[in-house]
Amino acid sequence: MDSKTLNYIDKKELIKPLLIHIPVTVLPAWLVEVIAKLADDYPDVTIYLFYKPLNITGKKSSKLLWPVTIIEKLVFRQKFRSFKPIDIHASLRLKKNIVFKASPDREIEKNAVNFYFGNCEYSAQEDCYILPHELIYHGNNGVIHFLKRFLLCKRPYQVISKGRVVWKHRFQTLEYSIDKNSGFFKAAVKQSFESIWCSTKKLESIEHVSYNSPGLLKTSLSWSKTALTRVIKRIKKVLFYKRWFVVITNEQNEFTKLVPKGKDGWADPFITDKHLFVEQINAGSGKGHLVAAKLNGGSTISEYSTIVKEDFHLSYPNIFQLDDSWYMIPESAADNSLRLYEATHFPDTWKFLKILQANARLLDFTPLYYNDMWWLFTISKRMDDGGSYDQLFLFYSNDFINDEWQAHPQNPIVTDSSVARPAGKLYFENGALYRPSQNCFEKYGGCIKINKVVKLSQTEYQEELVEEISPESLGVKAHAVHTLNKDSEHTVYDGQTWELKF
Structure with a gap:
């Protein structure tokens, strides 16, 4: 199985040509990369780029907001490479399965899957999909539109067909930067193209909801609030570090907080057969390895030991039993693989068995x-x-x-x-x-x-x-919780808090 590529979607038997109606010949770098990646992934299918100016509603962003991009670059070290203007002819002309069209061709349109930016006169026809017009903007204008629509307004990315939403995607993690979120967005848009164009996925149809773009004052205030939060977070990182810990509760909802010795953290707890399996996070490097701890009669542990340690980061020690043997599939995306381990002496001795999936994160x-x-x-x-x-x-x-x-x-x-x-x-x-x-x-x-x-x-x-x-509903002092597992007697969670570095 190591040499085989994992198919992520169930593909159509016959994949039609893809026709993208481009209202401008200069696009943001991230969108050009999406088109190039689709061409590489489907070399036997033709992608047509048809230049046709469209009646796109919406105004360009106010230049009064451009100081926001300057501050983002200087203070928060944003590069905005995703919004660099790229000429599509110069960038994509060497792709053999990309064809540029300068004039209408109704026969191609009728037999292709069509994507438009903004409104289009054929929006009621089959295989016709409308993308947000903000996707075509680049430079400072593109940054401001991305910030307003998807980060400050917290709006999902949507694709519309026949006046209804057929693809809805929340790609954002709002604590992260514009640069990082633009990478998330690129992957989300690429997946929407691929799913609509190539997969057998049944697209759910919901009523289209329109959103009003916030004005200058609201945008400025919202961004200022998020910028202040990021500045405070940077200051906190000078004095504190984030530490994960485990909370174990019994049937009476009594809980015990568990952490390893020193400054390391514990996260991703799994519990089975009166043993706790966790990721131990090195306080200095952030690199994880896997640990097993034996539970005493209650919710405390008597001892713990390292069970799997690799040159790369490991987490999420998912334990399961199959045919009287114990197996573990931890997260090993840092190795670009999915690995299987087997217990030679449960719970403290494990051996690497095989790679279940290679070249996959x-x-x-x-x-x-x-x-x-x-x-x-x-x-x-x-x-x-x-x-x-x-x-x-x-x-x-x-x-x-x-x-x-x-x-x-x-x-x-x-x-x-x-x-x-x-x-x-x-x-x-x-x-x-x-x-x-x-x-x-x-x-x-x-x-x-x-x-x-x-x-x-x-x-x-x-x-x-x-x-x-949430941490509040659990009754623990933390600002994040992200794992839950159960056995017949206990439930385990993890939490994250700030700890002093000194």
Whole structure:
């Protein structure tokens, strides 16, 4: 399996040509990169770029907001490379499957999947999709539009067909910079093109909701507030560091806080067979290795020891039992692989068994055995600067250790940074199946969301939010929680707090 490429989407038998109607010949660098990546990923399918000025509603951003970009560059060291203006002819002319069209060709339009920026006269036809017109802006103008629409207003990225939304994607993590979020956005847009154009995904249709763009004063005040927050955070980093800890609760809701000796942190707790498995985070390097701790009769531990340590970062020590053997699949995305370990002496001695997937950055991989089949939930980071929080993929297999995985036809099954990333094992309670997830929209690991799985089959996936778990609801002093796991007697969480460096 090492040499095979994982198929993330269930592809159509016949993929039509892609026709992108370009209203300008100079586009932001991130959008040109998306088009180039699509051409590379689908070399046997033609991509037409048709230059046609469109009636795009909306005004250019006020130059009075350009000082914001200057401050972002000087104070927050933003590069804005994603918004660099790129001439599409000069950049894409060597791509053999990209064809430039200067005049209308109704025959091509009729037999292609069409993407427009802003309004278009053919919006009611089949295979016609409307993208936000802000996507074409570059330079300072592009930065300001991106900041206003997607960060300050917290609006999702949407694609419209026949007047209704068919793709809705929250890609943002608002505590991060413009540069970092523009990378997340690039990956989100690329996925929307690929899913609409090439996959068998059934696109849900919801009523289109219009948004009013904020004015100069509101934009300035909102940005000033976020800038002040980032400055305070920088100052705090001089005196404090972030430390993860584990909280273990019993059936009486009594909880105990657990941390390793020294300044290291513990995160991503899994509990099974009266043993606790965690990621231990080095306080200096931030690099993680895996630790097992034995629980005493209550909620305390008597001893702990390192069980797996590699040259790269490890986390999320997902433990499961299969055919009387114990296995572990930690997150090893830093190695660009998904690795399988087996216990030679449970719980403290483990050996590396095999690579399940090579050339893949799969985060918080979470398998579930249900209805005589393995269901495999994971975040996939498919572009270098793409997000790690907003696209949840689902695969299924009869034997995921030895067989190929089948991509679920609804992949990605969740496109929302507030609910996509796994936060622990799925579990059953009162006959219902629940999926814990992380809310990474406002900040990484802001809180845990519990989602009830309504439909899970080879053709459908549906879930609904039923509960949110925050540090306040747990009654612990922390500013983030992002993992939950259970056994018959205990529930374990993790939390993050600021600790003095000195």
